[in-house]
Amino acid sequence: MSAISRRRPLATTCTVVLIGAGLLWAPAARAAVPSDLATQPEATPASLCVSRPPRDGFPPGGGNNTGGIPPRYQWGNSPYLGARYDSCPSKVRVFYGGYSGTGFLHYTHYVMKYTTPGELGWKTTQLTIGQHRVWTFTNASHGDWNFKVKACFNAPREGGGERSVCSDWSPQIYLNSR
Incomplete structure (x- = not known):
């Protein structure tokens, strides 16, 4: 088996883990934002x-x-x-x-x-x-x-x-x- 074919499953597994972690943490991150800031369109970060x-x-x-x-x-x-x-x-x-x-x-x-x-x-x-x-x-x-x-x-x-x-x-x- 070549080195290229062994790397594909590893890359695919890493991608799936990162996407899954993002999906798991996204609701928690949204909950950490105060509700009044999350709903007001004028509340934008200073960086914007x-x-x-x-x-x-x-x-x-x-x-x-x-x-x-x-x-x-x-x-x-x-x-x-x-x-x-x-x-x-x-x-x-x-x-x-x-x-x-x-x-x-x-x-x-x-x-x-x-x-x-x-x-x-x-x-x-x-x-x-x-x-x-x-x-x-x-x-x-x-x-x-x-x-x-x-x-x-x-x-x-x-x-x-x-x-x-x-x-x-x-x-x-x-x-x-x-």
């Missing part, structure tokens, strides 16, 4: 998400490009600021920094002003100081985003209390997430 090239923000009023990916911009002694939209998953990331919180002027926080799609007016938030920071919006709305940032510290006032002393505002960054 169709990605487009990321979009980077830019300063409509100008600014000094300090480099990086995405590009970051600043004015004089302002913090740098850059933004990027990734369509898959829908995420806006804001890159800011340039101040460490050490040195003669001990900056303690950043003040970020921003607008989000579909909402009027600027919102303000306080963020942690640091040389290289990232602020992330997950499930980002599609539309127009705007950002600007400054670094601040609280200084004592003569007669009591405190006042904020801040750097210049960064250039305003516009980001389209459509």
Whole structure:
């Protein structure tokens, strides 16, 4: 008997075993998927998400490009600021920094002003100081985003209390997430 004729039954047996194992495990695998995910057509794995090239923000009023990916911009002694939209998953990331919180002027926080799609007016938030920071919006709305940032510290006032002393505002960054 030749070697070729002895291999055929082995290959056929292996194929039958693999198909049989798949048929036995398939119902168990289906049962392991939560029923709400198994029946909803919009519940697709992230790997099926169709990605487009990321979009980077830019300063409509100008600014000094300090480099990086995405590009970051600043004015004089302002913090740098850059933004990027990734369509898959829908995420806006804001890159800011340039101040460490050490040195003669001990900056303690950043003040970020921003607008989000579909909402009027600027919102303000306080963020942690640091040389290289990232602020992330997950499930980002599609539309127009705007950002600007400054670094601040609280200084004592003569007669009591405190006042904020801040750097210049960064250039305003516009980001389209459509």
